[in-house]
Amino acid sequence: MAQVTLDSVRKIYPNGVEAVSPASFNIPDGEFVVLVGPSGCGKSTLLRMIAGLEDITDGALSIGDRVVNTLDPADRDIAMVFQNYALYPHMTVRKNIAYGLKNRKTPKDIIAQKVDEAAKMLNLTDYLDRKPAQLSGGQRQRVAMGRAIVRDPALFLFDEPLSNLDAKLRNQMRIEIKALQRRLGVTSVYVTHDQVEAMTMADRIIVLNSGKIEQIGTPAEIYHNPASTFVASFMGAPPMNLVAGELDSGHLSFAGLSLPVHADHRGPVTMGVRPEDLVIDPDGQLHMEVELVEELGAHRLLHGMVDGQRLTVHLTKEIKAHTGPLRLSCHPDRLRLFHPETGKRMDAQMATQPRTQTESVAS
């Protein structure tokens, strides 16, 4: 077990692409961290640097209390699960799981015992003598997990391990992996571009955008207090509503809505509100023209326009809805303000709340 520390770790590929801008963070022992971000943002690169599969251009990486920058992957005491599983196709499940132990000169009887244990834990006992080609996707996924856990590594690394599975199996494996990690208490770094996976599995989430860390936080922090419009629109389905509003001395105004607010900023702002924070209110100040009702069983989504800007509203299933005009309101607490150009969240707070943050954005 170990903590992982990155100190200004940076990656520039030989072709000049800066895939990861200097990144610093610490993962305490036993934590499950999810790296999330759109395709090509550098998640895999960052993970592969931790694994030792990619050279670190700059900065220091330590696992436990040693700096491992120049250490071979095999010497870093890690295990990795790949997107396409990377099982050795010519070896049986048993041999696949045992291969890493064998290379570490582990005694035969201990290997056998560990493989059996792992197989039991993963429900693979009946398949130990099959080749990977004779397994289903989910079973292959489990073998890949088995190969990782028999080694009792200090750190688990996952690179989109579930993206080759169908939706149902993905949900199931998600829970299994998380439960397993809890049980074993191994520090884990998990890469995904699926924000649902990130929200449900992570102790902490790291959101990456074109090589830069946008935000680090617990799922709840990330969801409710996104650090930027990027995070706001990337996390959550449907994403946070982002509309253009106006700040003048002490007031935020948007489409007939006017709220008292403490802010240093004057002029246009981006206003964010989660779809479930908009409520139907006959006296509401927001006039929405509903264009489409999306029926999702457990809830419904209303899509429409308010003052020429697109909004989505989340309704629980008890509330009926239809297209046409509708009035909405929203609790001021739930509004987030972002700088219209940089997209960073502003420290402006609604008048009902004391100011808590001192982060300031020049205008």
Added chain:
Amino acid sequence: MADITSSVAVPAPTRRRIRWSLIGDHAILIAGSLFMLLPLLVLLQTASTPDLETMKNGPGLYFGDQLDDNFRKAMFEASGFSGANTGLSMLKNSLILGLGFAFGKIVIGMMAAYAIVYFRLRFATLAFWLIFTTLLLPLEVRILPSYEITQKLGLLNTYTGLIVPLIASATATFFFRQFFRSVPEELVEAARIDGAGPVKFFIDILVPLSQTMIAAMFIIMFVYGWNQYLWPTMITTEEDMYTLVRGIKQIVQVLEGNEIPQYGRANVLAIISVIPPVAVVIFFQSWFVKGLTESDK
């Protein structure tokens, strides 16, 4: 049931049309197969008929009973001057050439391809070009200087001189390079995390993974080596070094020879020179076809 006439009348023309075109297809295929087989049949017929009869009447329609006798003569009696080139000795040389060539080519090709694909090599690009330029020029266009050099190295009439210069082209290297590149990246990464070094990865994972490819290459290379003609003709002048295919020239002379040409014996030798490569290609057909058609992508 009610409308019997139409239910019979409608499908009939389609059925008939399909059948005719299918018969046409088969006819063409049978004609093609016969075109391919005819020379072999003539060879077999004359090999099994007494020479005198062949000389008088030419190839007949029935197989004779001389195959055993001709086979014995071809295999164990020498046809040349020194008495060293019996069918048996030529068969041995052909096998050595075919197997040695295939083996050498595959081992050397796999090693080089492994170095090129799996290592960070400073001179990788240079090595790559040096090796793959050899694909451009077949041995035939540089045959004389190759001969001169082999002679200078004192390799005339040796197995080394017979086999090694033929290996000097990168077909197998290119083939394995293509294959190694198609092996998923993650496999070597997983192996590195599992603590396998370059030698271990090669032996434990890459070679077993390449089994089918190796088999396919082996068949193609064996046939290629076995069938070599020009190079052996130049490099082997001593009869005990002759291969079957190289010996063909002499077989022709026997055929043209004195009183009664020994057709039977000559033809048996020709048949023997054809059987091993053809057998390999037929028995391992699917591997062979796969290797052949995938080598050029």
Added chain:
Amino acid sequence: MKRAGFDSRWLPILLLVPQLTIIAVFFYWPAVYALKSSFFLQDPFGFGQTFVGLENYTSLFDSSEYLKVANFTVLFTVLVTFFSLALALLLAVKADNVLRGAKTYRTLLMWVYAVAPPVAGFMGLLLFNQRWGPLMELFGHFGWEFEMGADYSDTAFAMIMISIWKQVPVNFIFFLSGLQAIPKAVREAALIDNRSASGRFWDVTFPLLAPTGFFLLIINITYALFDTFGVIDTVVRGEPSNNPMTLVYKVYVDGFRGNDLGGSSAQSVILMVLVLALTVFQFRMVERRIHYT
């Protein structure tokens, strides 16, 4: 290279040494040697050599015999390539159509791949035998007095026939696997769009086979130029005299028999340039036009 390649420094060099040594000794050295010799005139008694510049080349292009051989090589290459490709394509399309016996046909049509060219030539000698060859007799029935080895064009005919026979299988194998690689959905779509079988072939199948065909074109030209050596040598029974021959055969005859190292080397160099041009053309074409996948 793989993105996570090994870092070892000596191992890759060790792995490359055998390959590099062999090609240095038996490829680059001979190639350079040929280039060099082509500028020298060899003393016929083996005493040294004199630099003659491009004379070996110019005398080649002045020699009517060389030009005759070159002409024959072009004709030979065109005919062998065209007929072996056409025949193979026909057979492959038919073999792809039938279900029953498909495997047997495949075997019967491809085994000749493994026959060595000189052995193919030998079989030709039997079929065209002056005294009793079955094909000679057959042609005799049509009033054609076939004289292989004596009559220039009859010998050429035999060479071409044998070379085609030997080459059909390779083309057949490639065409068949090309046909089998055409997705079933595409065939079914064509079946719906076009009711005539020949229309479907020319509009859909043939264009989809074009990459295979182009690749085979190059392979066949190379075959006709170089690999037919064994066929020719057997058919002329090692006596070139008045018989047709190809450029490669002439390199051998002049250099090995005639001891004209300079002239033979110049011919080698010309062939090298020809092959290089062919390869460059191939790369160009592949890059530019023919890719559907």
